[in-house]
Amino acid sequence: MNNIILKVKENITKRSQKSRAIYLDRINNAKIKNQNKKSLSCSNLAHVMAPMSDDEKKLLKEYDSYNMGIITAYNDMLSAHEPYHKYPSILKNELLKYSSTAQVASGVPAMCDGVTQGEIGMELSLFSRDTIAMASAVGLSHNVYDGAFFLGVCDKIVPGLVISALSFGHLPAIFVPAGPMKSGISNKEKAKFRQEYAKGNIKEKELLEVESSSYHSCGTCTFFGTANSNQMLLEMMGLQLPNASFVNTNTPLREELTKYSAKALHELKTKNISLSDIIDERSFINAIVGLMASGGSTNHTIHLIAMAKACGIVLTWEDFDEISKVTPLLCKMYPNGSADVNTFRDAGGMGVVISELIEKGLVFEDVNTVVGKGLKNFVVEPILKEGKLTFKKIDGLSKNLDVISSGNEPFNKQGGLKLLQGNLGQSVIKTSALLEKHLYVKQKAIVFTSQEQLQEEFKKGNLTKDFIAVVKYQGPKANGMPELHKLLPPLGVLQDLGYKVALITDGRMSGASGKIPSAIHLSPEAKDEGLISKIKDGDLIELDAINGKLNLLIEEDELESRIIENKDLSSNNFGVGRELFNVVRKNVSSASTGASIFALPGEEDL
Template sequence: MNAKLSEVTERIAIRSRTVREAYLSRLRASGSKGPHRGVLSCGNLAHGFAACGDADKHDLQGEEKANVAIVSSYNDMLSAHQPFERFPEIIKEAVRESGGVAQFAGGVPAMCDGVTQGQPGMELSLFSRDTIAMSTAVALSHNMFDSALCLGVCDKIVPGLLMAALSFGHLPTIFVPAGPMTSGLPNDEKARVRQLHAEGKVGRDALMEAEAKSYHGRGTCTFYGTANSNQMLMEIMGLHLPGSSFVNPDTSLRDALTRAAAKRATEITALGNDYTPVGEVIDERAVVNGIVGLMATGGSTNHTIHLVAMARCAGIEITWDDFAELSEIVPLLARIYPNGQADVNHFHAAGGMAFLIGQLLDAGLLHADVRTIVGEGGLERYRCEPLLDNGALRWRDGASESLDTSILTKADAPFSTNGGVKLLTGNLGRSVIKISAVKPEHRLVEAPAIIFTSQQDFLDAFKAGDLHRDFVAVLRFQGPKANGMPELHKLTPSLGVLQDLGYKVALVTDGRMSGASGKVPAAIHVTPECLDAGPLSRLQDGDLVRLDAESGTLNANVPPEVWDTRDAAREDLSGHQFGMGRELFAVFRQTVSGAEQGATVLRDTADQTAAAA
């Protein structure tokens, strides 16, 4: 195993020891060798199965059969979640065949950042993750269940589901994906049309046609943003069945994998001999494996927030320094849009997760000896890929060679020797940058700052022709406390236009960028945020800013005697407090933690342990 990987993992374990031990102690105290519903009174239990059929009622009254919770993000407006409409009946039938019962425990909200980009609703997006976690907790709180199946795909849904699952860490939990939509308009063509529209060279009709051809059917969007990074994470962290992440919806193989996940959920409860609580699957090694997977694939920057929050719910404390150190040793092995021209279907066809995991294992860059929902064999089992053999599901060895080396490559011939996400530090604070899609010649930008306080201000300046020069766009008061930390992807086409014209441009913000952060260097998640008087709030128009992604620095070139005397700027944020439900989330804005702490309102294991002490 790589020495640095072992060193980082050990450091995380030492840092987390007190809170992790407290978490595991609570987990084991909540475990039960009998059905969890056995603690319920007759009245409690009767309420819990009143709507069931006679056979399920009989089984749930007994003390032998497992009851599997289904928690789903289904809705039929969003393409990624619509396929889940069919899953509960498939699951119930498969669990019944395995000698158990499955009940639909609850649904969770699922919003789409693609719909809300640049809209007021985007200011609820990050907070929806914690809302999903709380909704999942309500669904599981009835204590009727012996294991759980979490049906979720997109940006905040999977992190929220896992955060809640870890708070019920004694329950075995399997994540069940829906899969990506089939390939539509190539992503580079979609991006080209977006830039043409930003330049005013094509109209809304052409833009609408391109978008509709790109997002055209059921399933996850096919670019490698947060949603598909979620799927990679759940597989490399051992919570998916091997090879199940990127199988398209409404296929026989997808349905067979869903049935297999349901059956497996009945096998790993405390009633059997292979009890696999989710809180023991997700340990320090699994979290490090997740970070490695993120780096090796050039995954979403959103996970520098989400992984922190998820890990803390298991009593594990990780920092951006851990991401940075692992990024230096993990090679970039995948080129998926926006880090390349391929989509996730092409990645899957080229060898997919089985090839990727195999390469990382052989290079000593993953912990193989982890627990997974599959059972014995650890992560080695994830070298395999599923197939149907005369209608029966089985697994075979994954590809030993990439079927397209422009998309997926070997660890000894990487696209880059280090991962796609880096930490930036300097007198403007701490931030992260995704460089896997940024060409080397664009990774250093030193230019005057232009201060903006909204995306619209920037777009107005662009349309007016005021930005045809070298500059660093500073979009501030976009942090979690200020307005919920919206994604700022609406800026990407215009910044891309200016970069293509030969100008040196970059973005610096305490907000988020899309999980599909692209070719323009963007220092994001700057912390402390401006509302907390972070140093970015001292910056003024015309100050020279130096963003150096290679050296990992972000600085304002202002003399210290001037910088230290400046007051933090203030901003009227009242316009972000009402409308589109934002008033209901005031308590979230008031209590949310910083980006590096996971931007969460939930009192996690670390906070609870500190309070108890």
């Protein structure tokens, strides 16, 4: 094993000792109390069985049979989640072969960031993660389940489901993906048309045709944003079937994989392997290594911290940074390259990536997974052989070195994300898609308090210069920390024109971002009186992604004399249901601690 990885693991274990012990004690107590249908009275159980078929009722009356809960994020507005409408039937029918049953325990909300980008609904996006965790918990709280399926793909949905699953860590669990749509127009071409629209060179109707050629059917969007980064993480953590995330939706292979998930969960229960027996510090380190090696979404520097917190593990951005320094960038998928996840799958997919990481000693191979002990179980390719699913061992070599490189000749010797630190606080930057000349920017600030304000100034022609855009009051406590995706086309146009531009914000960027040097998730945020709140137009700022520095270059006396502006944020408190989340904004933690309303085990009342 790499010594830095081992040191990070040691640090995490040490700082998590107290909260981890409390979590495991709670889970072990739940196991001892046997919190499932065996603890119910006859009246309770009768309510559970009432809507079931006669065959299912007969099985459920036999206390030795298993009843699995299905947590589903199905709706037919999300292309990635529409296929889930048929999954409960598939899973139920498959479990009957093993004399077991399943029920939909809960439906959870699932919003599409692609729909809400640039709209006020995006201010609910991050908070939907914790809402999903709570909604999932409501379903599982009936204590009639011996295990759980989690059906979810997209941005906040999977992290929310993981938080809930870990809270019910006494149960065996498996995640079941829906798969990506087939490739449409290339992501590079789509980005080009977006910039042409930002310039005013094409009309809205033309852009809609282009967008519809990209997002054109059921299945996950094909670029490597947060949704597909979720799928990568689930495989790195051993929670999903091996190398199965990127098998296209609505195909015979996809259906057989869904059936096999039922078999896998049944076997986990038979062997008494719960989620808490699978997930530990090593699982999260493997996930972070995968994030760095694949050039995945910056959103996971927030989500992984919140997910780990649910099982008493304390992660920090310093852990991410240390891991990134020793993890080679192995993948080039949009926005880090022109390929999409279908091309990535055809190049060998996660089986190749995991093989390379094992070979380099960068992941813990001897972890438990939903298909047995060892990440080597994931160096396979799922195929249909005479109509039957089999996991074929692969040699671990990339079939397309332009998409998945070897560990000996990576696209970059370091991972795709980096921590920036300085007098402005802590921030994260995605470096995997940046050209070397954009890694260092030292320019005067132009300050904005919304992405709409920047767009307006761009349209007026007032931004044709070198500058660093500072977009503040976009943090979790200010307005829910929306993704500021609509900043990218105008800034991309200016960068292409040769101007030296960068972005600093306490908000988030899309998982598809990366072309513009962007210091994001800045903590402390402006609402918490972070130094970003004192930045004025014309202030000199240094963004140094090479050395990991982010500093406001003005005299200390000048800083101390500045009074923080009293920005009126009341308009963020209502509209599209935002008034229902006021309590969340008041109690959410910083981005650097997961932007969560949940506390570590043992700290709930502190």
